[in-house]
Amino acid sequence: MRIQEIRLSWFRGSSNEAVLNTDLKSVVIYGKNASGKSTFVDGLEYIVGKGRIRHLAHEYSGSRQEKAIRNTATPDDENSRIIIRFDKNREVCVEINADGVSTVPREHRNLVSIMQNWNVESHLLRQDEVARFILYTKGQKYSALLPLLGLDTLEQAGENLHQLSTKVTERSSIEEHKTQLNMLSKEALTVLESLESDQVFDDLTKLAAQYNILESAGNLSSLSESLAIEIDKRIGQIEPELERYLVIKEMHDEESLNKMNEMIDARKVAEKSVDLALDIRISVLEPAERFITIIKDSKEEISCPACGQKILAGSFMDHVKKELESLREAREARKTLRDKCNAFVRSLINLQEKAKDEKFTSWLNLPEQDDLSSQFSKLSKVAIPQQDHIQWNDEQIAEVYKILLKIYAILDKQLKNTPPSIEELVKHKEYVKASGKIPEIQKLQTDIDLVQSLINFLENSENAVRNEIKARTEKILEKISDDVKELWSKLHPDELIEDIKLYVQNDADKAIDIGLRFFGTDQPSPRLTLSEGYRNCLGLCIFLSLARLDKSDDPIILDDIVSSFDREHRGMLTSVILDEFEDRQVLLFTHDREWYSELCHRLPSANWKFMTLMPWKDPSVGIRWAESTYTFDDARALINVNTEACGNRARAIMDVQLSIIAEKLGIMVHHLRGDRNDHRTCIEFLEQIINEAPKRFRKKSNGTWQPYEESISEWIAAKALLIAWGDRASHTGSLVPSEAEALIKICEKSLDCFKCDSCGEYVWIANQMSRKRLQCACGDLQWRYE
Amino acid sequence: MVSGNTEEHSEDKNQVEKSLQNIIRSVSSENKFNGSSVTGYLLGLAEKGTLNTHQTSASVTRIADKMIKLIRGENLSEDSRD
Numbered sequence: 001m002r003i004q005e006i007r008l009s010w011f012r013g014s015s016n017e018a019v020l021n022t023d024l025k026s027v028v029i030y031g032k033n034a035s036g037k038s039t040f041v042d043g044l045e046y047i048v049g050k051g052r053i054r055h056l057a058h059e060y061s062g063s064r065q066e067k068a069i070r071n072t073a074t075p076d077d078e079n080s081r082i083i084i085r086f087d088k089n090r091e092v093c094v095e096i097n098a099d100g101v102s103t104v105p106r107e108h109r110n111l112v113s114i115m116q117n118w119n120v121e122s123h124l125l126r127q128d129e130v131a132r133f134i135l136y137t138k139g140q141k142y143s144a145l146l147p148l149l150g151l152d153t154l155e156q157a158g159e160n161l162h163q164l165s166t167k168v169t170e171r172s173s174i175e176e177h178k179t180q181l182n183m184l185s186k187e188a189l190t191v192l193e194s195l196e197s198d199q200v201f202d203d204l205t206k207l208a209a210q211y212n213i214l215e216s217a218g219n220l221s222s223l224s225e226s227l228a229i230e231i232d233k234r235i236g237q238i239e240p241e242l243e244r245y246l247v248i249k250e251m252h253d254e255e256s257l258n259k260m261n262e263m264i265d266a267r268k269v270a271e272k273s274v275d276l277a278l279d280i281r282i283s284v285l286e287p288a289e290r291f292i293t294i295i296k297d298s299k300e301e302i303s304c305p306a307c308g309q310k311i312l313a314g315s316f317m318d319h320v321k322k323e324l325e326s327l328r329e330a331r332e333a334r335k336t337l338r339d340k341c342n343a344f345v346r347s348l349i350n351l352q353e354k355a356k357d358e359k360f361t362s363w364l365n366l367p368e369q370d371d372l373s374s375q376f377s378k379l380s381k382v383a384i385p386q387q388d389h390i391q392w393n394d395e396q397i398a399e400v401y402k403i404l405l406k407i408y409a410i411l412d413k414q415l416k417n418t419p420p421s422i423e424e425l426v427k428h429k430e431y432v433k434a435s436g437k438i439p440e441i442q443k444l445q446t447d448i449d450l451v452q453s454l455i456n457f458l459e460n461s462e463n464a465v466r467n468e469i470k471a472r473t474e475k476i477l478e479k480i481s482d483d484v485k486e487l488w489s490k491l492h493p494d495e496l497i498e499d500i501k502l503y504v505q506n507d508a509d510k511a512i513d514i515g516l517r518f519f520g521t522d523q524p525s526p527r528l529t530l531s532e533g534y535r536n537c538l539g540l541c542i543f544l545s546l547a548r549l550d551k552s553d554d555p556i557i558l559d560d561i562v563s564s565f566d567r568e569h570r571g572m573l574t575s576v577i578l579d580e581f582e583d584r585q586v587l588l589f590t591h592d593r594e595w596y597s598e599l600c601h602r603l604p605s606a607n608w609k610f611m612t613l614m615p616w617k618d619p620s621v622g623i624r625w626a627e628s629t630y631t632f633d634d635a636r637a638l639i640n641v642n643t644e645a646c647g648n649r650a651r652a653i654m655d656v657q658l659s660i661i662a663e664k665l666g667i668m669v670h671h672l673r674g675d676r677n678d679h680r681t682c683i684e685f686l687e688q689i690i691n692e693a694p695k696r697f698r699k700k701s702n703g704t705w706q707p708y709e710e711s712i713s714e715w716i717a718a719k720a721l722l723i724a725w726g727d728r729a730s731h732t733g734s735l736v737p738s739e740a741e742a743l744i745k746i747c748e749k750s751l752d753c754f755k756c757d758s759c760g761e762y763v764w765i766a767n768q769m770s771r772k773r774l775q776c777a778c779g780d781l782q783w784r785y786e
Numbered sequence: 787m788v789s790g791n792t793e794e795h796s797e798d799k800n801q802v803e804k805s806l807q808n809i810i811r812s813v814s815s816e817n818k819f820n821g822s823s824v825t826g827y828l829l830g831l832a833e834k835g836t837l838n839t840h841q842t843s844a845s846v847t848r849i850a851d852k853m854i855k856l857i858r859g860e861n862l863s864e865d866s867r868d
Contacts, residue, residue, distance in 0.1 A: 150802075164846060171850050453857070468805060
């Protein structure tokens with residue numbers, strides 16, 4: 001698609017109306033600094049960037065950049081407006097009110113969304129962003145390239161799969177189930193030899209025979225239930241004086257003393273890791289807060305303020321993750337402590353409850369059990385922390401520990417005297433109880449296996465997607481690298497910076513960088529050795545390669561991109577633009593008068609339009625176009641301000657114009673020594689052109705070729721005025737405005753003489769050197785060498 | 787030209803969706819994943835373009851819940867049968 005017109009109103013530098021009409025051609029727009037060139041680029045970026053202009057993203061521009069977008073002289077009742085007209089009578093119109101809220105008519109929204117699909121990396125390049133791709137971090141390069149490579153959707157798929165596996169883990173409660181399974185299995189294995197249901201079923205069948213249970217129960221659960229009923233029945237038949245052994249066994253199994261030991265151990269670990277974690281947290285998070293502010297402003301490698309390591313912004317997250325692990329360990333220790341405290345308190349309460357059991361108290365109240373009785377009495381007076389069991393203090397722990405030590409010593413002794421018949425009943429009861437957990441264990445295991453297979457499937461799919469992205473990226477980067485190499489060699493022939501390539505980093509996730517060979521030495525980044533000028537040139541090569549990769553026919557916008565290029569490289573760039581982007585519309589903005597003049601003389605007006613902006617005056621006047629395509633308006637702006645400078649400016653413009661024209665025409669001048677050779681004045685060139693023109697410059701008139709004498713007269717007149725008024729050193733009186741105006745007019749007229757009246761092209765546009773002549777497009781104007 | 791661009795864009799999308807489906811099939815078969823209903827569901831998401839476009843946290847949760855039900859062989863409620 002081609003831009004027909006950019007029409008701005010009260011947007012940035014434009015006042016009531018500023019129109020850039022391209023005639024659907026590529027355009028070169030010249031304007032001095034602050035003449036309003038970038039306002040047109042801003043208008044495009046506002047739409048492409050969904051209301052965001054990158055260079056205006058700062059604290060002063062407002063949340064919608066409204067303070068920077070609106071012309072400061074905008075009347076209160078006016079909105080800012082951007083209208084872009086394309087070929088085939090399509091247009092988009094965006095209205096922006098004073099608060100920065102923009103509206104787009106419904107019928108324009110489809111085209112707006114197409115524009116928003118333009119990738120900035122391959123469509124729009126500004127002066128201060130020429131080397132932006134090089135300056136990106138490896139991760140930013142990856143993110144910037146991904147949409148261009150058409151891989152952003154695959155990347156999104158990888159991300160979705162990652163989110164899904166995380167979400168399945170969370171929603172299926174697989175981790176809790178694993179913990180539960182682990183606990184149940186551990187408990188069961190203290191009694192059972194194996195968790196194999198066949199073996200347990202066999203053992204239960206044998207036990208059932210021992211208890212005269214003849215039913216051949218179909219499954220483990222029902223057999224286990226039948227046995228539990230039978231065993232409980234037999235326990236109920238135990239003689240009263242022996243019943244205390246059952247209670248003592250239960251008390252013993254509460255393992256209150258062991259649980260207290262576990263709580264004490266967990267307390268030590270938690271105290272240690274919590275202290276450590278707090279120190280880490282303070283030492284990491286405080287500097288991390290400052291660190292984030294720094295990395296917003298700098299893409300450079302900097303020292304992590306927490307530990308002093310040299311670290312990239314992208315690596316910072318990894319670093320923080322490690323520190324978070326320490327915090328999580330501390331949190332885990334805290335959780336373990338809480339669990340142990342709760343388990344201990346539960347067992348303590350159970351122990352106290354069991355001590356009130358009649359089967360036990362009748363024995364406990366016997367005089368010979370005074371010692372045990374007094375310990376239980378002390379235990380009943382212990383104040384157990386009610387709200388948070390974790391808050392046991394050292395004194396409480398010491399007191400309870402001493403009591404439990406004595407109680408369990410007596411209970412252990414009693415347990416050893418348990419009659420064998422009771423011991424066997426208890427053992428069988430425990431076995432049956434443990435075997436009853438087997439179905440639950442199996443159910444949990446099956447569910448965990450299923451969910452885990454789903455998680456593995458999602459993770460493997462994510463890995464496969466990422467591998468696919470990597471393989472495709474490598475393939476496309478190879479092609480881009482070839483393009484970059486080709487463009488670089490055009491801009492820098494015979495220079496020993498070779499083998500420039502974009503590559504995927506193997507040791508980092510989502511990372512792309514640029515390597516090259518610098519005078520025979522391999523370099524992993526251009527930032528190590530290339531000068532700023534070369535970095536900019538490489539950045540431009542990458543941009544142009546990406547633009548070439550983009551198969552669309554959308555326009556390419558280049559805003560003042562040659563600031564750091566010397567004349568030679570600017571010339572080479574002109575050739576690259578001519579050769580490589582013949583079929584694309586290019587909007588080229590420049591403040592470089594010399595380059596603009598060269599472009600005017602080299603680019604064919606059939607495909608290119610040349611426009612110049614007048615110097616910007618104030619917000620209410622806004623952007624203004626010059627009538628002429630020459631750059632004399634820069635001089636004209638000085639007529640009433642500084643007339644002397646105006647004359648000099650006009651001369652300087654002619655110096656540039658005529659040096660280019662002389663080169664085009666192959667005008668021979670005497671060699672001068674040193675710098676003087678490069679700083680010839682327009683007078684020298686004019687003299688030589690005037691000398692050669694009578695025998696070389698021909699114009700077709702009424703079917704016959706005639707010397708173009710009117711042009712020679714114009715050049716003679718121009719030369720005379722340039723000598724008189726165009727050089728401050730050459731005249732003694734002061735230049736007055738009317739003289740300056742006359743000088744500019746004669747200069748413009750003299751340059752127009754090189755253009756054909758019929759086709760409007762310069763005389764050198766068609767090179768006919770095989771026929772020893774240059775000519776315009778229609779051939780009516782010729783510069784002959786014979 | 788608008789329609790041309792749109793078609794080109796949707797061709798690219800179709801290609802991505804086909805690539806995704808191939809990846810899912812291949813991972814499912816290489817890993818002998820015992821969840822044909824989940825594989826089918828994920829293939830459907832790839833075909834519809836759901837898998838390669840941004841999903842909100844709520845929609846990821848909905849998809850994950852459905853996958854869990856499918857792998858557990860549970861009945862799907864009316865609202866999750868999409």
